Amino acid sequence: MNKIKVAIIGCGSIAKHRHLPEYKAHEFVEIVAVCDIVAERANGFAKVYEAKAHTNYEELLRDSTIDAVSVCTPNYLHAPISIAALQAGKHVLCEKPMATSRGEAEEMISAAERSNKKLMIAHNQRFVPSHKKARKLIENGEVGKIYSFRTAFGHGGPEGWSADGKDSWFFRKNEAFIGAMGDLGVHKTDLLRFLLGEEFVEVGAFVETSAKENTDVDDTAVCVLKTESGTVGTLAASWSYVSKEDNSTIIYGEKAILRLEDDPVNSLIVQYQSGEVVKYELGGIQTNEDGNQTSSGVIDQFVNSILHNIQPPVTGEEGMKSLQVVLSALESNETKRIIKL
Incomplete structure (x- = not known):
């Protein structure tokens, strides 16, 4: 089975403690790119996970080899980045809250339907x-x-x-x-x-x-x-x-x-x-x-939905x-x- 190539957009604490280590631990995932507006942060995680560093998410989304992204940014960017990623043909795991309005959430759900890609919200x-x-x-x-x-x-x-x-x-x-x-x-x-x-x-x-x-x-x-x-x-x-x-x-x-x-x-x-x-x-x-980090189960569920082409347990509708x-x-x-x- 081919590994799913994953990128993380936003390299703050949730990415550091949950998304990155849990993707790394998954046998069918390869972390290929990380992105953060703080170049030092992106470069640091890129080095640790042997991935490509970006400071611009639009540039990252142009990489056609990336299958899926985690959106771990400040809340106001959840919807615009998730929609851009879905339009670029990537599966999306978005941190909570999924959006800042019902309208944004509906746009995310529509983008997932149009692209026929998975959208999961990280309600662990x-x-x-x-x-x-x-x-x-x-x-x-x-x-x-x-x-x-x-x-x-x-x-x-x-x-x-x-x-x-x-x-x-x-x-x-x-x-x-x-x-x-x-x-x-x-x-x-x-x-x-x-x-x-x-x-x-x-x-x-x-x-x-x-x-x-x-x-x-x-x-x-x-x-x-x-x-x-x-x-x-x-x-x-x-x-x-x-x-x-x-x-x-x-x-x-x-x-x-x-x-x-x-x-x-x-x-x-x-x-x-x-x-x-x-x-x-x-x-x-x-x-x-620190030192009390158990697996959230979120990454496993998201990857599983991609591998087996099934609906993720926390869909965009559920998140909304x-x-x-x-x-x-x-x-x-x-x-x-x-x-x-």
């Missing part, structure tokens, strides 16, 4: 073992009717993770478009849609900047969400958690409560109505801490639905109304 939470197991338990009816949920994703902020620290694009609205809600919250809107197996129909939100200075994006958001069947719950996304990262989700059902990534040892704890408690050690969730919840949360905060999706 679907592939976390505890999350996959919880979905099965819900699907199998073991939890019964879902009454409510709460989910949180918070840490100390991008300055501890981003390649540019406190000077990161994450803090500039013209590049990031949205803060913690787009960085972390969109992961959880996607996870909840995946776990519950239904769409959200109403959103109310408070979106604030309370912890960070010299920024025009949000760092703390709390949303109330309602699904088609009437399940209600909360989602919190924050860059203001000064201690350990919180990446937990709790599902409250008729027959059981599921605690996901809520315990340091057991990644899933099921508390049944009968009093029985079942604990699962299923392996960790990805964190931003998860983005729409975040866009509605912003609208709710601005209008002080509950937004119907």
Whole structure:
């Protein structure tokens, strides 16, 4: 089987910690090019991965030997670069949030359809073992009717993770478009849609900047969400958690409560109505801490969809639905109304 020739556009932390090492580890992938506007960064990764360095993505996309690209740039560039790559005949794995508007997301989806190439959005939470197991338990009816949920994703902020620290694009609205809600919250809107197996129909939100200075994006958001069947719950996304990262989700059902990534040892704890408690050690969730990088599963899924010509598990349409919840949360905060999706 021929190896898929891959290029990475944007050589920041997500490329460094996830995309590059996971492509490198894949037996059917060859990293052939990297691109970053910071030449030093592009050259550094090019040397490590024996790839060609670019500082201009349009030049990179003219290389007809490249089969697929990862788009790991600041958020405002996700759509234009993804669309250009699809038009150039490349498969695209785009980081989240996929776009800064519904219109952009729709353009990305159209470009993928016209080019007949794969478009996948890098929502890695679907592939976390505890999350996959919880979905099965819900699907199998073991939890019964879902009454409510709460989910949180918070840490100390991008300055501890981003390649540019406190000077990161994450803090500039013209590049990031949205803060913690787009960085972390969109992961959880996607996870909840995946776990519950239904769409959200109403959103109310408070979106604030309370912890960070010299920024025009949000760092703390709390949303109330309602699904088609009437399940209600909360989602919190924050860059203001000064201690350990919180990446937990709790599902409250008729027959059981599921605690996901809520315990340091057991990644899933099921508390049944009968009093029985079942604990699962299923392996960790990805964190931003060095030395704690497990495989995200995203790269494997993307490559698999290309190799076997199947639909990727997180399509552009799926990415857009998860983005729409975040866009509605912003609208709710601005209008002080509950937004119907």
